[in-house]
Amino acid sequence: MRKRLLLxxxxxxxxxxxxxxxxxxxxxxxxxxxxxxxxxxxxxILDEQVDIxxxxxxxxxxxxxxxxxxxxxxxxxxREMWSARQLCGRNAYLxxxxxxxxxxxxxxxxxxxxxxxxxxNAIDIIYTYWCTYATLxxxxxxxxxxxxxxxxxxxxxxxxxxxxxxxxxxxxxxxAKGCDKLCFACESGMRYFLHRWGQVxxxxxxxxxxGCRRMTRVNQNNLQRLSLxxxxxxxxxxxxxxxxxxxxxxxPEIQVDWHHFGDGPERARLEKVAETALGKRENLSYHFxxxxxxxxxxxxxxxIGAQLFIxxxxxxxxxxxxxxxxxxxxxxxxxxxxxxPELVIxxxxxxxxxxxxxxxxxxxxxxxxxxxxxxxxRKMSDLAYACWHSVCDxxxxxxxxxxxxxxxx
Numbered sequence: 001m002r003k004r005l006l007l008x009x010x011x012x013x014x015x016x017x018x019x020x021x022x023x024x025x026x027x028x029x030x031x032x033x034x035x036x037x038x039x040x041x042x043x044x045i046l047d048e049q050v051d052i053x054x055x056x057x058x059x060x061x062x063x064x065x066x067x068x069x070x071x072x073x074x075x076x077x078x079r080e081m082w083s084a085r086q087l088c089g090r091n092a093y094l095x096x097x098x099x100x101x102x103x104x105x106x107x108x109x110x111x112x113x114x115x116x117x118x119x120x121n122a123i124d125i126i127y128t129y130w131c132t133y134a135t136l137x138x139x140x141x142x143x144x145x146x147x148x149x150x151x152x153x154x155x156x157x158x159x160x161x162x163x164x165x166x167x168x169x170x171x172x173x174x175x176a177k178g179c180d181k182l183c184f185a186c187e188s189g190m191r192y193f194l195h196r197w198g199q200v201x202x203x204x205x206x207x208x209x210x211g212c213r214r215m216t217r218v219n220q221n222n223l224q225r226l227s228l229x230x231x232x233x234x235x236x237x238x239x240x241x242x243x244x245x246x247x248x249x250x251x252p253e254i255q256v257d258w259h260h261f262g263d264g265p266e267r268a269r270l271e272k273v274a275e276t277a278l279g280k281r282e283n284l285s286y287h288f289x290x291x292x293x294x295x296x297x298x299x300x301x302x303x304i305g306a307q308l309f310i311x312x313x314x315x316x317x318x319x320x321x322x323x324x325x326x327x328x329x330x331x332x333x334x335x336x337x338x339x340x341p342e343l344v345i346x347x348x349x350x351x352x353x354x355x356x357x358x359x360x361x362x363x364x365x366x367x368x369x370x371x372x373x374x375x376x377x378r379k380m381s382d383l384a385y386a387c388w389h390s391v392c393d394x395x396x397x398x399x400x401x402x403x404x405x406x407x408x409x
Contacts, residue, residue, distance in 0.1 A: 002034050008127070126148055155189075217329040308366070345383070
């Protein structure tokens with residue numbers, strides 16, 4: 001008999017935010033499980049017409065002060081508040097206390113919906129695609145549904161302390177104890193979690209790369225100019241300024257066309273910075289494309305002859321954008337943060353920068369690629385594609401993940 005699985009997402013199958021890296025895995029899940037999907041959203045989902053059965057969405061509400069206060073006296077919350085006192089001052093601790101109470105209140109607000117779906121559909125496995133309050137809700141429902149198995153996946157913002165305003169990921173030990181499997185998007189992410197929260201969780205932890213769909217390799221025949229691409233949200237932690245400053249530091253004989261894909265609150269400021277730093281340089285051009293559908297990205301990279309990808313982010317999980325570039329045979333420049341060193345092998349699949357590089361180091365990586373011979377560039381492109389094939393192929397990775405999922409007893 002096929003097991004029934006409840007998949008909890010941050011939007012999928014509605015909208016496009018998760019579709020590009022979840023759809024392959026979802027289609028493979030359908031082959032072995034009866035899948036029900038719950039999409040959590042902070043905003044009303046206007047387009048409810050999706051081509052996926054058994055999917056529904058839940059509008060999240062911000063908990064009131066009363067909701068948070070009601071959580072503060074619960075034993076699990078008190079234990080978490082006690083743990084959160086470590087390595088922080090008074091003001092930071094107060095922020096953590098508020099965050100913990102709010103987190104538990106959000107959990108309480110969605111518990112009933114998750115319980116309703118579990119009961120109505122006789123769910124065997126709950127799979128939370130992100131480790132959030134949805135995971136905590138599932139764990140706390142185990143008292144009502146003791147036979148349900150729970151698996152959660154960690155990415156980046158739901159894993160690293162520094163990705164939160166309070167520098168604290170709430171309830172991680174309670175979640176780890178209640179889950180049957182803990183899935184990580186990269187080896188470094190798993191090492192971080194076990195170091196941070198205890199090696200005791202090692203037996204239930206495993207790595208499953210997300211990957212991306214198979215793409216067409218880019219024709220990189222333009223030897224006169226370097227087509228440099230970057231793709232990310234335009235937010236401070238992506239440090240897009242570093243790219244602009246590095247381009248400005250290049251000698252005039254290096255010809256670069258830089259294309260950035262992505263949007264965000266920093267866009268207007270970065271456009272001004274780019275105009276000031278690069279606008280009058282004859283050897284440089286730049287173009288901010290804004291948000292681009294992932295389905296169109298491969299063709300655009302083909303059209304512009306993308307040769308080299310770059311990210312200077314200060315924190316990451318395993319960027320799908322780098323995986324997509326490797327899958328098109330495009331080497332990458334990346335910082336040694338998160339899972340990037342597992343993809344960017346220095347002088348093989350690209351150039352690995354320090355976690356906090358100088359502008360000169362970023363510029364040097366670009367110059368190194370420019371000055372490489374045609375044969376060296378071809379070899380680097382081949383190695384980039386080989387890395388995608390062995391590590392980042394979404395179809396293979398989904399199949400490996402489901403084999404592990406089927407072993408949960």
